[in-house]
Amino acid sequence: MQNTPKEELRNNPESETDPIGAVMVVGGGIAGMQAALDLADQGFKVYLIEAKSAIGGKMAQLDKTFPTNDCAMCTISPKLVETGRHPNIELMTLTQVVDVRGEAGNFTVTLQHEPRYVDNSKCVACGDCEKVCPVIVPDRFNENLIKKHAIHKLYPQAVPNAYAIERRGISPCRDACPAGQRAQGYIALIREGRYQDALRVIKMDNPFPGICGRICNHRCETACNRGLVDEPINIRALKRFVTDKVYAEPRQPIEPAPRLYPQRVAIIGAGPCGLTAAQDLAKAGYGVTVFEAMPVAGGMLRLGVPEYRLPTWIIEREVQDILDLGIELRLNMQVNNLDDVFAEGFDAVLIAVGAHEGIRLRIPGANLEGVLVNTHFLRDVRLGKYVSRHEDGRPLEEGKLQLGKNVLVLGGGNVAVDCARTAVRLGAKVAMACLESRDTMPAHPWEVQAAEEEGVQIYNDLTFEQILADEHGHACGVECMRVASFYFDESGRLHVEKVPESNFVIPCDTVIFSVGQRAGLAFIPDDAGVGITHKQTIAIDPNTMAATRPGVFAAGDSVSGTAFVIEAVASGHKAAESILRYLQGEALERPPKPELPVVRLSQQEIEERIARGEIHRKGRVPLPELPPEIRRVSFEEVEGGYDDESAQEEAARCLACGVCSECMSCVFACGAKAINHDMPPMREEVKVGAIVLAPGYEIYRAELSEEYGFGRYPNVITALQYERYLSASGPTFGHIQRPSDGRQPQRIAFLQCIGSRDQTHDYCSAVCCMYATKEAIMTKEHHPEIDLQVFMMDMRAFSKGYWAYFERAEKTYGIQYTRCRVSCVKEDPQTHNLWLTYQDEHNQLHSREFDLVVLSVGMEISPEVRNLGRRLGIELDAYGFCHTVHFNPVQTSRAGIYAVGPFREPKDIPETVVEASGAAASAAAQLSRARFQLTSTPEFPPERDVSNEEPRIGVFVCHCGSNIGGYLDVPAVTEYARYLPYVVHAEDNLYTCSQDSIRHITEQIKALNLNRVVVASCTPLTHQPLFQDVLRAAGLNPYLFEMANIRNQCSWVHSHDWEVATEKACQLVRMAVAKAALLTPQQTISVPIEHCALVVGGGVSGLSAALNLAQQGFKVHLVEREAELGGNLRRVVTAFPAGTMNALEGEPQALLATLIQQVKSQPNILLHTQSRVVDFGGFSGNFVTKVETNEGKRQEIRHGVTILAIGGEEYRGAEYGLGSHPAILTQLDLEEKIALYPDQIRSWKSLAMILCVGPAEQYCSRICCSVALKNALALKELNPQLQITIFYRDIRAYGFKERLYTQARARGVLFIRYTADQKPQLSFADEQGILIEAIDLALGRKICLRVDALALSMPVVPSETAKEISKLFKVPLGADGFFQEAHVKLRPVDVSTEGIYIAGMAHYPKLVDESIIQALAAASRAGRVLSQEAISAGGRVAVVDAAKCTACLTCVRICPFHVPQIKADQKGVGGIQGAVTIEAAVCQGCGTCVAECPARAIQLMVFTDAQILAKVSALFAWEGAPEVCLT
């Protein structure tokens, strides 16, 4: 029984005291990566779980990011690499969380790892597999705009840098085939014209493809999903086509299989079953002898199937291919005694004798002359004993036979049809008679039809009473009776109800019985120990094919009764496998194999794929067939085959149901042997202390909004698809195209709020306005001539820099914005152009034609994520968004589980990154005691001192499979490198980065005493750290390493010119060697840090940051100007209604009181109220700050990090008469009135609000709309009769704040839009009230409004101390006076100076929950520094030679990070006091100061001037450079 979490925790006393120092982060997008990095840097082991095959999430799909138009890939890819290589982050891709048990601090998470089918640790991402993979499916990373292969890398920069195979399951064709033929695989190869490869796939499961291609009963086709579209794929014909194609070429000799074992196996019967088993056993390395009673091999294929269906040559060819493996065949050898076989020394025997004995019905006359049996008749025809009547007149040769003129075949099966059609070809008039009705005849309907076409008459529903004899005792007719009904009982006995007195005679001169076959088992004596069933088949264990005597196995028709070839093949494989196990001494039962689901497409999915244009209806490509008049007189093959074109056309109809078809092409291509198609899914349990959920969002499925025609009209696309078009690395390399014709569109419309702010989505997706604007701007950047129109409701440009961005889009780029929600899109079917009808703000109706319509789709939570939420037991709302708890906006309803990003509420990248850090801080505070409990640092041997050695360079040149070796002469480059200066060793490797090569390089460094290493392979951006670790492992300093990028810069980009690419590779290697000779070891130094933080500002942000850091175990100095803590929040009284903010659904003052109480009682926090910072210096880890109280008392604080949370202020300018009338209020004033003077509010009849006042005309202050709406609702609560009118420019109620807007309108609040040039005017204000005049845009006329009170939404402006603090801490201010973060998207709480972080309204106006999260994020970033013992510095840093320094300040001025400082105690040039110092711990290593220093007193290590110039000169001048000799 499973313990409940409570009990488990009690049973585990450790968990009470010690949480687990590991965190699971679910989701590998930007949020997941950020949380993982923050936590791993803080000393926690992180499991990063990603459902896809690579991390990167949605951001990796983006082209640019707003509002800076930064390249998304540039910003994300360093994070990808960092995450992928972090020693404390364990990446788990293709993984899902199944279950979480336990409690905060001690969770047990069950994970399901889906198979990648590629071993990450072996794959070197060379891509050779992708080139040969024939399966192409829509590329979801590119939003289905192009196709990708089943084996794929999600995108070029993917981490982990390894391929993965997409496999949905087993295609139904393979599932239906008894032998498991990979039809989907060989069909894909046929489509590509790769016939040899296709045949190889077929032969892996079936040695008789040419035969099955002709006579197989092809259950694969019955199962084929294509049948749901139109007609199944003609799989059998394709199989025949490919064998005909390959067999038409000269036959390549087959290599005999090497004999590995002494044991021998005897196989009795050279039919398809016996030969299949013989092949398998021979390939496995055993001796095999096949005994065949007949003079020819092939069994029933050769002797039971007529020539017109299966030509002899093909049987001989395929039998020979098997025998050539080294199998002995003894023809004309009837085995009469099994004991003899064992006596001859065989270790095992397989009986596969087939079912060659025909059956005669026990009726009178059954043995008359002229009565034949099917098997013997067909065999004699194939052995050439019969002469056709078509050649009547010639005398019969000795021993030859001739059939009668009127033949009656008794039986309705396929063999009966064979007999009948054979008899036709021998010149007889033929009829068939059978027990069954026409519809229930066991023969295939097409066989029956072909027989009729050839003139065979068919009698149904008959039973045969006797065969009548003529006067010579020769058969002359069959007496039949009509059958009313029949059935077989349980024992297989036939019961027939005849129609009384229905007797009649069918006249004939020859009767052929075709009523069944059985094996000829005469050779098994009763005492041989092999049991026989009552059906005269051999008794076996159906799982192992073992007969009752040990060492004897039986398979094929002799155990199953008559079956089809493919079943004989399957049976042969199965028997062989058992025999192998028997010979190896293993248990006969094979261990169970993991089974994949069979992909049965639903009709709905088919229809969806048709709707998306992925499938086009198109029936089978017809096959040529001989006309009946020729068929009747000839044994020529009836059915013709496809030609190349029609075969490929037919193959292209395949739906690739399973995605990967296991065609094994990749396995053959992979030089690293990394592919394993049998990889099973795995479950794993992992113990963690906390869980961060960052599962991200899905875009709204635009096809659900049918009115916009997505999926039906090719030129209606989603914004994410448009993003892929714009991306320089996208499917069109950044060219904008119309899907319908590939033309560049001239008129593009963006439709906003698709899947947002509608009947099914009561929220705003918060990013669409901006991304549409970004996409429009990027379009204009590329093609200023393109006409762009955006249809929107409001422009929600609510965050930092967004409003300016929008204004630039409108004014500088001329993008047209129209305020209208377009209700539908119509297509002109001729041009595929799109018509939009819309009404502008002045109620004018327009109709306009566009070339392309882009749908700005909103955010949704995927069903998978909702399921995850359910499994984890956390509260989600109706849309699947995660509820977080009061006062901790990243905490879910289950303690210890945090949620971030759009999973909480739709949001953009910076806020997502902030939340990720915030969650990391919360988890860190919870688990702080377990820091460094589970992390590890890689151990390396001590470094060898090479300072006194002459360079001894080893060069390793990589083939990268065929990626380099296929396009340039790697051995020649290696040989060339051998003769370069200081090179003592050069070698080439198939994959230099593979695990065995890495071990080998380590050994070579030691063995050859190398002290510098050059690897000529791919890019240092991904591989340098890997090779540097190789050096470390060999005891070398990692900086004694250099790379030549001959793959990305030679073989891949000059792939059409072998010699040019080779020459350039030599040059790059030469340059790398030249630099390598000058490399010196770089030592990192450790700078101890002060484990203490300074937080400036005692508002909600400063309090939250301080509290979190204190909970993390760090000492915090909190400095606040005022006597009271709480900042702006002290004046906020009205709460947001439930559901509009996701978290913090509580009274603001209660929150504040709790927070202050927690801070005051926290021993780690030292409060400095009524104090200010007067001096600041030092660097990250070692800051020194002076704090002065109002009384002038100074204190020096040493601290490692600084958090600036100085807040903002409500603007109080005189616009709209503020200050001139008691009823003209700010929103904060209004809150105060609501709290203190509710009666006054109850007395008001009308109130107006004006949004966007003063500075808010220049930038959006983000919170004003939400606050105004919140206050409006609070007013309505107090005074439902109050008439509220809100004058606005745009309502920016982003995310769930949209619900405030909806509620306000529902409560009767009036909204009147105004424009910047027609603002509302305050006419006068007196005791009677306030008169406001405005232009109503919808009415097109002036309106006047008298109100009792006017509330002005004053923006938040920077704190009055912002400028001072900016100067003191050297933190730049942005255009609007708020602190400037280091990077808008990815470092939103960092500033350009290391160790200083910003939070709250000092950064930008924000709501309380947003401030708290940002404060937590700042605490997380700070915790990364404080949790380290010391900062390690060095490597690529600037180093000053003080003796050359003139203290000219050039470096001090140019360094963007303010690192260089003049130190008076340093001696500069000529011994003069004062020279610059660059602190290694904070130097960023860009080298800007180096290039600027006029005295050349600074060098950037690893990129010294000498090293770079050595590269330059090595390119041009190298006396005695060796010649390149192409091998």
Place this chain on the structure above:
Amino acid sequence: MSDVNTDYQIVAFCCQYCAYAAADLAGGLRLQYPPNVKIIQIPCTGKMDVLYALQAFEAGADAVMVAGCMPGDCHFLEGNLNAMRRVERVKDLLRQIGLEAERIKMFHISSSMASQFVSATEEMLRTVEKLGPNPLRMNGKASRKETHVRRVS
């Protein structure tokens, strides 16, 4: 040998965050560009020294390209802006010694702009083809020596 005139040498100083990554991506996408371009990786174009360009010309380079991040996108905030200024400085110096200023050019290429990297290299080659070889090496002042490729049967 093919018809590519590999005699021309163009040295490309590429910042590792953007242009170098764009060149990597050009490889990944199998885009072809003139083999005359030889990339030297630098951490930031802010490291681009006037001296490097001059030394390259002196050694015999026919052109120098400096490729950094998009303006405003520098990983090190302003490195690419400093590089632009220095490239202008090199142009001045080239003019003063009678070389064509077009032999050096600054490009802004983000890491996903593989095709723009390719067009930049093509543009540089066209410039060199128009201007002809670096006169310094034609006068024998540069000590440039070619790599010799020999086919051994």
